Amino acid sequence: MITLYGKAASRASRNLWVLEELGLEYKHVPYDHNKGETKNPAYMAINPAAKIPALTDGDVAMTESLGMNLYLAQTYGAGKLWPADALGQAKCIQWTLWSATELEPPAVGRLMQLFMTPEDKRDMNQVQVFAERTKRTLDTLNIALSKSPFLAGNAFTVADINVAAVAEYLVRTKFDLSPWPAVQKWLTACLERPANQKVMQMKVAA
Amino acid sequence: MKIYGSIVSRASRNAWAAEETGTDYEVVPLDFRKAEHKAPAFLAINPAGKMPALVDGDVVMSESLAINLYIAQTYGKGSLWPAGAKDQARCLQWSMWAGAELEPVAYGRLREVLFKKESERDQSVLDDLAEKAKPLVELIAQALKSGQFLCGGAFTVADLNASCVVEYLVRSGFELSPWPAVDAWYKACTARPGYQKVQDMRAAAIKAAA
CATH class of the missing domain: 3.40.30.10 (Glutaredoxin)
Structure with a gap:
């Protein structure tokens, strides 16, 4: 169990x-x-x-x-969620590490500043630094999602969950994703999945 | 299997993993100073222009610690990739931990030491990161209570991926001696022939560039 x-x-x-x-x-x-x-x-x-x-x-x-x-x-x-082909599997592992080491630090850093730090203690310079780093990660993501609908190919996999769950911080902090249309479309599709919607309900209920 | 990147970069981690599994590999060196990692040939492999990257048949990937998990899962059964779900889960856990928790702290210290002259170094940054490193090293010490390595008795990709990041702490002057088990573990990892061979490759590359 x-x-x-x-x-x-x-x-x-x-x-x-x-x-x-x-x-x-x-x-x-x-x-x-x-x-x-x-x-x-x-x-x-x-x-x-x-x-x-x-x-x-x-x-x-x-x-x-x-x-x-x-x-x-x-x-x-x-x-x-786990693809059958070696390339798809490699991509799942790659994007998982990428999400934790490239995307999460600036996305969480920005969230902490904007949501967890009182306005008089907020470092807007830091917020800007995190935003610039975030933009570079979105460039990388947009290139990948311009080549295939999902991160490990044509099907939704754990790679998409592990990146979308972190990219959701950007949605929450109202980061303008419109300059990265492939990312925006993909992220909306991921977050709208029934399984994620159910989890969102659990968060609200708790 | 081709590993793209200077052997002085994080590509050394992947060369070490290849050595441990006895897989044939070639390091395709990229010269950072000539911006070869931003040239079209490499951007076709990794559009982010970061080294290292791996090409192995159909497989093209980046992220050094992820590449090591791929090498372990594909070529490391009986060496880097343990049998049994319990230890495999630990390999995933420690690889994520090395990248997400330890590396920002360890690399932060190394960057301060490597890229700044002694007179320009900010000791308060180094001290602050040393404080952050302590509970992380303590976590390794806790895990080593049940064996010499992170999965118990045998060296796995968990040890490789954690120790190659601990190496940054050591190179930045952080002392492991207050944690004798971690100190012994780090020495055992870095005494391995695969690590030593990659160190020799690094030394030769640094000498050739000088």
């Missing part, structure tokens, strides 16, 4: 999206680390850093939200 730890309004939403896409049975333990709920010995045996999300599945215990999605796709998503 798969158990996912972490409240829906956290990076656990990325994993909920994959679990819902694959129609897997799972138990959801909606820990909130800000309320200290993760600082118990049983959970810290799974994740000594006491962060969310984390996942257990039989003897598997792991952290890192985007890595967990790769695990779920490789284990349960053959022919669905």
